[in-house]
Amino acid sequence: MKVHHITYIKAMIASCVTVPENLESELDQTPTPIIPEDKVFEYVPKLDELQESIPCAIIKFNGSTNRNWKNRKHRLATIHRDEGKFFKNAVRNVEQEIKYTIDFWFSDPALDVISSVTDRGILDQCLLYVSSHRNAKTAEGIPFEIRSGMTNVVDDPESPNGYYKLPFEIIFRDGLYTIEEEETLAGVTLEIQEPVRIERK
Structure with missing residues (x-):
């Protein structure tokens, strides 16, 4: 798992909020996160820990598709040194x-599974977040x-605990990069020599 992917996912989860209904006007009506920050796991917890933490979210790595491609450069910065000008690139x-x-x-599925235009569930809020944050930087x-992938609702009515799981798939188009410096000719003095004339006999 990449650090910037986890940072993005946690920001998406933090953006999913709920506003309690019928609040009195003098009370604080600030939206509260559906999933508290300390209940977002980067690993699958043990069953008893999971049950004690609900509502919670578990981030799971689903693998990657890797392929060699023509090297692509992203210019990150321009560096000026005494010996000349350099470009810092991510390749x-x-x-x-x-x-x-x-x-x-x-x-409780009634709190988070059901969604409407004015009162969106957590899956719809995640979809809206990704649709408005399709590009990011490390x-x-x-x-x-x-981009977003599949969503679903998994429930087991016969289970004694009656918990609901809502899977949300998210896909990152990324790559493995190296940082390189590229020297330019800026600031370099070029010496131009006169052409040599060759006389034929």
């Missing part, structure tokens, strides 16, 4: 399509693309 050596599934766990300034 993509491998193109990747990386998939994750976020499992949202709830105990901390180094390297761009990557994001």
